[in-house]
Amino acid sequence: MAAEGQQHPLKIYYMVWILLFVVSFFSYMVDILEFHGMTRWTLIIVFMLVKAGFIIAIFMHMKWERLAFKIAILGPPVAILVLISLMSLEGGYVENSRIQNYGESTFEAETPGHH
Amino acid sequence: MSEAVLDSGAAEAPGTKGLVEDWARDKQVFGVPWGKAMMWIFLLSDTFIFSCFIVGYMSVRIASTDPWPVPSEVFALTMFGHSIPLVLIAIMTFILITSSGTMALAVNMGYRKDRKKTFWLMVATAVLGASFVSMQAFEWSKLISEGVRPWANPFGAAQFGSSFFMITGFHGLHVSAGVIYLLVIAFRVKNGFYEKRGGNYEIVEITGLYWHFVDLVWVFIFAFFYLW
Numbered sequence: 415m416a417a418e419g420q421q422h423p424l425k426i427y428y429m430v431w432i433l434l435f436v437v438s439f440f441s442y443m444v445d446i447l448e449f450h451g452m453t454r455w456t457l458i459i460v461f462m463l464v465k466a467g468f469i470i471a472i473f474m475h476m477k478w479e480r481l482a483f484k485i486a487i488l489g490p491p492v493a494i495l496v497l498i499s500l501m502s503l504e505g506g507y508v509e510n511s512r513i514q515n516y517g518e519s520t521f522e523a524e525t526p527g528h529h
Numbered sequence: 530m531s532e533a534v535l536d537s538g539a540a541e542a543p544g545t546k547g548l549v550e551d552w553a554r555d556k557q558v559f560g561v562p563w564g565k566a567m568m569w570i571f572l573l574s575d576t577f578i579f580s581c582f583i584v585g586y587m588s589v590r591i592a593s594t595d596p597w598p599v600p601s602e603v604f605a606l607t608m609f610g611h612s613i614p615l616v617l618i619a620i621m622t623f624i625l626i627t628s629s630g631t632m633a634l635a636v637n638m639g640y641r642k643d644r645k646k647t648f649w650l651m652v653a654t655a656v657l658g659a660s661f662v663s664m665q666a667f668e669w670s671k672l673i674s675e676g677v678r679p680w681a682n683p684f685g686a687a688q689f690g691s692s693f694f695m696i697t698g699f700h701g702l703h704v705s706a707g708v709i710y711l712l713v714i715a716f717r718v719k720n721g722f723y724e725k726r727g728g729n730y731e732i733v734e735i736t737g738l739y740w741h742f743v744d745l746v747w748v749f750i751f752a753f754f755y756l757w
Binding site: 419420421422424427428430431434435438441442444445446454455458459461462465466469470472473474475479480481482483485486487490491494497498501502504505506508509512513516518519521 | 541543544545547548551552558559560561562566569570572573576577580581584585587588589590591592593594595596601614615619622623626629630632633634636637640641685686730731734737738741742744745748749751752753755756757
């Protein structure tokens with residue numbers, strides 16, 4: 415069977431397909447229902463990870479690959495977390511230096527308005 | 530090629546034992562066709578490229594002292610007399626998910642050697658992809674007409690424009706390339722190109738990997754750029 419490639423019942427594809435629609439609808443609702451702050455960010459991340467997980471696991475068949483292959487492909491992107499943390503520290507530092515040296519923003523938005 | 534993988538003799542152990550055996554035994558490490566391994570490694574490198582763009586966007590958004598434009602207002606469309614936030618982006622998201630579904634079915638039909646269904650499902654995927662790119666073109670022209678430029682925009686921080694054009698542009702380029710790739714493979718499936726090569730339809734799965742990756746990247750762009 416392994417030589418024949420990835421053959422799975424159609425049912426699982428339909429289920430994931432529907433699930434992706436539902437979760438996408440939820441993430442759109444996060445914007446419509448105007449969640450803000452921590453709630454908003456948490457919901458966005460959770461829905462994003464659920465969708466990404468199902469696409470990789472089922473549609474891209476990673477669930478059925480061998481562990482050696484899973485680790486080789488899914489392991490390296492974990493290093494991106496280091497980049498994310500370093501760049502957010504750096505971003506905060508740059509913002510502080512800008513405020514100290516140039517003062518607060520004087521930007522006047524045209525349309526659409528801002529909160 | 531796939532025969533070589535099975536030459537290891539003994540049955541392949543699952544889990545961590547299998548991990549050790551795959552690496553320690555004198556055999557090909559990854560039990561997948563070479564084309565699939567190569568596509569995954571390409572996608573891995575592409576993951577890093579997109580990550581650099583999105584992390585760069587995060588960095589300039591944190592560092593900007595000007596207010597960041599509110600995406601749900603910038604990307605709102607007026608339909609039926611109401612301003613609906615992010616509506617075009619939502620439609621684009623659903624189109625891309627639909628195309629992922631048709632692609633997954635195409636891969637399955639490919640392994641069943643149902644060439645006709647594989648062909649039409651791949652064509653459907655390509656058509657959905659093309660409509661996605663068209664909507665993106667519409668979105669770009671709308672924003673450009675409103676004065677959004679890579680160096681400035683009327684809504685807030687200047688970095689908004691550069692991040693937007695860079696990230697969605699690079700993604701749109703991937704979708705466009707994917708449409709061409711899909712059509713090439715679809716017509717090869719149709720005209721029996723792979724029948725002459727032993728009737729092996731792994732290529733449909735490999736094409737599918739690329740297409741699902743494009744959808745996957747959109748999931749992250751949707752979350753971090755449009756919803757955040």
